[in-house]
Amino acid sequence: MKEENLVIVESPAKAKTIEKFLGNEYLVKSSFGHIRDLDKKNLGIEINNNYKPNYIISPDKKKIVEELKKLAKDARMIWLATDEDREGEAIAWHLYHVLSLTSEKTRRIVFHEITKDAILNAIKNHRFIDTNLVNAQQARRVLDRLVGFELSPLLWKKIKPALSAGRVQSVAVKLLAEREREINSFKTSSNFKVIATFTKPGQDDKIIKFQAELEKRLADMEISRTFLEKMKGAEFKVSDITRKPTKKSPLPPFTTSTLQQEASRRLGFSVAQTMAVAQRLYEAGKISYMRTDSVNLSDSARSATAKVISELFGKKYLHTRNYKTKTKGAQEAHEAIRPTNSDLQTIQGNVSDRKLYELIWKRTIASQMTDAELEKTTIRISNSKSPDIFIATGEVLKFEGFLRLYKESPEDDSEEESGNLLPPVGKNDKLFPEKIEASEKYTAHPPRYTEASLVKKLEEMGIGRPSTYAPTISTIQNRQYVIKEDRAGDVRKCKILTLSQNTIHESVKEENYGFEKAKLFPTDIGLIVNDFLEQHFDSIINYNFTATVEEEFDLIAEGRVDWTTMIDKFYRPFHKKVDETSKTGEKIKGERLLGIDPESGKPVYAKIGRYGPIVQIGDIRDQENKPKFASLLKGQSLEKISLEEALKLFRLPRIIGIYENSEITVGTGRYGPYIKHFNKYYSLKKGVDDPLKITLERAIELIEDKRKDIKNKIIKSFSDSPDLLILNGKYGPYISLDKKNYKIPKSKNPNELTLDECKQIISVSERKTKKKK
DNA sequence: CAGTGAGCGAGCTTCCGCTTGACTT
Numbered sequence A: 001m002k003e004e005n006l007v008i009v010e011s012p013a014k015a016k017t018i019e020k021f022l023g024n025e026y027l028v029k030s031s032f033g034h035i036r037d038l039d040k041k042n043l044g045i046e047i048n049n050n051y052k053p054n055y056i057i058s059p060d061k062k063k064i065v066e067e068l069k070k071l072a073k074d075a076r077m078i079w080l081a082t083d084e085d086r087e088g089e090a091i092a093w094h095l096y097h098v099l100s101l102t103s104e105k106t107r108r109i110v111f112h113e114i115t116k117d118a119i120l121n122a123i124k125n126h127r128f129i130d131t132n133l134v135n136a137q138q139a140r141r142v143l144d145r146l147v148g149f150e151l152s153p154l155l156w157k158k159i160k161p162a163l164s165a166g167r168v169q170s171v172a173v174k175l176l177a178e179r180e181r182e183i184n185s186f187k188t189s190s191n192f193k194v195i196a197t198f199t200k201p202g203q204d205d206k207i208i209k210f211q212a213e214l215e216k217r218l219a220d221m222e223i224s225r226t227f228l229e230k231m232k233g234a235e236f237k238v239s240d241i242t243r244k245p246t247k248k249s250p251l252p253p254f255t256t257s258t259l260q261q262e263a264s265r266r267l268g269f270s271v272a273q274t275m276a277v278a279q280r281l282y283e284a285g286k287i288s289y290m291r292t293d294s295v296n297l298s299d300s301a302r303s304a305t306a307k308v309i310s311e312l313f314g315k316k317y318l319h320t321r322n323y324k325t326k327t328k329g330a331q332e333a334h335e336a337i338r339p340t341n342s343d344l345q346t347i348q349g350n351v352s353d354r355k356l357y358e359l360i361w362k363r364t365i366a367s368q369m370t371d372a373e374l375e376k377t378t379i380r381i382s383n384s385k386s387p388d389i390f391i392a393t394g395e396v397l398k399f400e401g402f403l404r405l406y407k408e409s410p411e412d413d414s415e416e417e418s419g420n421l422l423p424p425v426g427k428n429d430k431l432f433p434e435k436i437e438a439s440e441k442y443t444a445h446p447p448r449y450t451e452a453s454l455v456k457k458l459e460e461m462g463i464g465r466p467s468t469y470a471p472t473i474s475t476i477q478n479r480q481y482v483i484k485e486d487r488a489g490d491v492r493k494c495k496i497l498t499l500s501q502n503t504i505h506e507s508v509k510e511e512n513y514g515f516e517k518a519k520l521f522p523t524d525i526g527l528i529v530n531d532f533l534e535q536h537f538d539s540i541i542n543y544n545f546t547a548t549v550e551e552e553f554d555l556i557a558e559g560r561v562d563w564t565t566m567i568d569k570f571y572r573p574f575h576k577k578v579d580e581t582s583k584t585g586e587k588i589k590g591e592r593l594l595g596i597d598p599e600s601g602k603p604v605y606a607k608i609g610r611y612g613p614i615v616q617i618g619d620i621r622d623q624e625n626k627p628k629f630a631s632l633l634k635g636q637s638l639e640k641i642s643l644e645e646a647l648k649l650f651r652l653p654r655i656i657g658i659y660e661n662s663e664i665t666v667g668t669g670r671y672g673p674y675i676k677h678f679n680k681y682y683s684l685k686k687g688v689d690d691p692l693k694i695t696l697e698r699a700i701e702l703i704e705d706k707r708k709d710i711k712n713k714i715i716k717s718f719s720d721s722p723d724l725l726i727l728n729g730k731y732g733p734y735i736s737l738d739k740k741n742y743k744i745p746k747s748k749n750p751n752e753l754t755l756d757e758c759k760q761i762i763s764v765s766e767r768k769t770k771k772k773k
Numbered sequence B: 001c002a003g004t005g006a007g008c009g010a011g012c013t014t015c016c017g018c019t020t021g022a023c024t025t
Helices: A012-021 A059-074 A086-098 A116-124 A131-158 A169-184 A221-231 A256-267 A271-283 A299-313 A351-366 A451-460 A469-478 A524-536 A545-557 A563-583 A643-649 A696-713 A755-772
Strands: A005-009 A026-030 A036-038 A055-057 A077-080 A106-108 A190-201 A207-214 A236-248 A372-383 A390-399 A430-442 A482-487 A490-500 A503-513 A516-522 A592-596 A603-609 A612-617 A628-631 A654-659 A662-669 A672-677 A680-683 A714-718 A721-729 A732-737 A740-743
Touching: A005 A012, A005 A059, A012 A026, A012 A116, A026 A059, A036 A131, A055 A059, A059 A086, A077 A086, A086 A131, A131 A524, A131 A545, A131 A563, A169 A451, A169 A469, A169 A516, A169 A524, A190 A221, A190 A390, A221 A430, A221 A490, A221 A503, A256 A271, A256 A351, A256 A451, A256 A469, A271 A351, A271 A451, A271 A469, A299 A351, A430 A503, A451 A469, A451 A516, A469 A482, A516 A524, A524 A603, A524 A612, A545 A563, A592 A643, A603 A643, A628 A643, A628 A662, A654 A696, A662 A696, A672 A696, A680 A696, A696 A714, A696 A721, A721 A755, A732 A755, A740 A755
Parallel strands: A005 A026, A005 A077, A077 A106
Antiparallel strands: A036 A055, A190 A207, A190 A430, A207 A390, A236 A372, A236 A430, A372 A390, A430 A490, A482 A516, A490 A503, A592 A603, A603 A612, A612 A628, A654 A662, A662 A672, A672 A680, A714 A721, A721 A732, A732 A740
C-alpha cells in the first residue's frame, strides 16, 4: 500500500534519498520549490484590500501540482517536509491550500540533515504549519514585489526601458559604484622599501643568505640615498631574537558562498559555473545540498570523516569540531556542503566535476583535522651608524596538521616559496650585508570586486540568500549595470638604489600594474541608475535596509506584529515618494560638459544616448546646425572621458585605405567598432583592435577572416536560388532564406537536401507558425 | 546572429526566493 503516506519535500534528489530510508508505506514526492507566486501580469497585490496577495500557480508547476493533488486525495496522511525556514514554511502552507488538505490528515515535519534517525525523529515530533512564520514570508515577498515593481517602471520613465531595481540587486550595484569612485579618486603615492641581504655561514660551511627589511619605509629618493650613505661601512649585529609558536586552524566546511569564493580563486570558476557543477554533483548523489548557509555537519558525517582521517593520516591528525555560523540572518535549514561518502576522494566525470568534488572533499575532511603548528622567528638587527632596525622573519612548520590536505591559499602550495629560511644565529652575532637595496613601492587602490568577492560582501551584509547569489550576479550583468571583463594594465618605473661594495648604484625597473582579470566594472548606466536611486530612495538601497526589515520579519514570525501593518507602514511613504519623483523633472542622461571644441567653438558634452554613452558637439536646440554624435569606445566612461579623448572620437568614421579598388572605412556603431568595405561590415576584435589606431593590413586580415568564416558556414547553396542557403549554426545545420531560419528535420541529411526539399521544409514550417497565431 | 543610428510613438520590460528542465532555427 504505497498510498498510505505521502511525504512532500522541495527537491527531487532529496525525495529519492529519503524514500530509501522510509519503508514502502511512504511515497516521497517533491514540489520543485515554490508552487505559487504573486501574479506577474500586474502588481499582484491588492493595495486597497489590505495588501491581499494574488497568488497564482506558476505555469511550470501546473503539472506537478496536478499530480500532487491526485496523490494527496488518495493518501491517508500527508507529511509536509519542506525546509525549516521562512520560505519552506510558506511552501508547506501553499501546498496545504492548493492541494485542499485538511488539518486531520496533514502533518508538518522538519529535519536539518538527511539521515534515517533525523527523519524518523521528525515523524515522531510532528507539528502543524506555523502561520506566523508564513506571514513573515508573505511580508518578505510582498515587500520585494512592491519595491521592484514600483521602482523599475520609474527607471523606465526617467532613464531608459527594461531597467530594474530591487532590494538586493540595487545594493550590489551600489557597492560596485562606490568602489569604482573610490578607485577613481585614489591618489597613488610611493615610498621606498629597504631590504638588506645578509650572509651567515651555516652548517658544513654552507653560506646562508637571508633578507631583512628596514622597520620603516623611507619617504623619497633623497632620504633613501642619505640613509644608504650612512650605511656605508656600518657594522651589523643581532640585537634580539624571538621565537613564537603559532597555530593555524582549518576553515569550516563549505557554504554556498565560501564554495563560490574558493572555486573562483582556485579553479577560476564563475559563480554560475560553480552552481551548475555543484547541482550535477548533488543530483548524482555525490554531495549534500549545495544551497546552504550552514557550516554544520551531521553527527554521522562527522564520524565518517573522523574514520577517514584516522585511516589516511592516523589519530594524530584527528580533531573533530563543530563550527558555528557567523553569518547574519543564516537560517541553517541544511547541512554544510560535504561529500555524501567521505571515503570517496575523487570521482569519475569531467574535469570541472572532479575538481570541484575534490575541493569539497578536502575542505570537509580538513575541517576535522588538527591545527597546524608553526614557529615564527623574528631577528632584530641593529647597526653602528643609526638607531634604525632591520627585521628578518621566518616561519617554520613544526606540525602540518590539516595543512597536509588543504592549503590556505594557492601560494602555499609551492614549498620553496615559503620564504626566508633563517640561519641559526645568536644574540650579538655579527652580520655582513652583501647589499642593501632601497626600491620604490607604489600604494595600490582598493581592489575591484570579482563575482565571488561581491557575493562574499553581500553575505556579510546579510543581503540575498544562497539560492539567489548566482542569479543576482547574472541579473546585474544582464541589465548592463555591470560588465565582467579583463582590462589591460600599464607600465610604470620604479627607482632603485643599491648599496654594494661600498658604492651606491642607481637603476630603474619597469613594473606592470593595474591589470584586471575577470573583474566587475560598473557601466555608465549602472552609475546613473545608482545615483538616481541614491538621490531619491536612499532608505531602500541603504546598506541597513535589509537588516532593518529582517528585524521586522522576525517580529512577525514571533507573532508580535501583524504583517499587513508592517507593510502598510513601509508602503505609504514609499509610494508617495515614487509618485512625487515620477512627476517632477525630465529624463536623466548623465550629461556632462567637457569643454569647448576649438575648431567650431561649440560645447562638447558626454551623455547617455538612445543606444548607450555618446559624446556630442553642439547643442540639441541649435536648429540650423544639428549636433554631431560619436559613441564611446570600450573602457571609456562618461565620468572619466576628457575633452581630448572625446574630440578624437569624432575622427571616426575615417578612411584608412583602398582594398580591391574600394575604400575601407573605420567607424563605431551601436554594436561597437567596425570596418566597412563594399558596403559590408566587419566587427573589430574586442580588446585587440583600436579603431583609432587600426592599420590597413590588419583591416584586410579581418575582412579575409570573415570571408573564410562565411565560406565554412555554408554547407550547400543552389545556383537556381542564391538566397536560399543551408548553413552551419550554433545549434547545427539550418536553412536560411530572407533573413528567416528554418529547422531541418532530424531524419534528413543536410548535405543531401535538394532545393525542392528545402522549399517544402520552409512551407511546412510557415504553415505551423501561422497556425500558432 | 546580424546589425552599424540619433524626437512618428504600439506594447513590452521589472522584484526575491524556492526548485529543475527543455532543446533552440
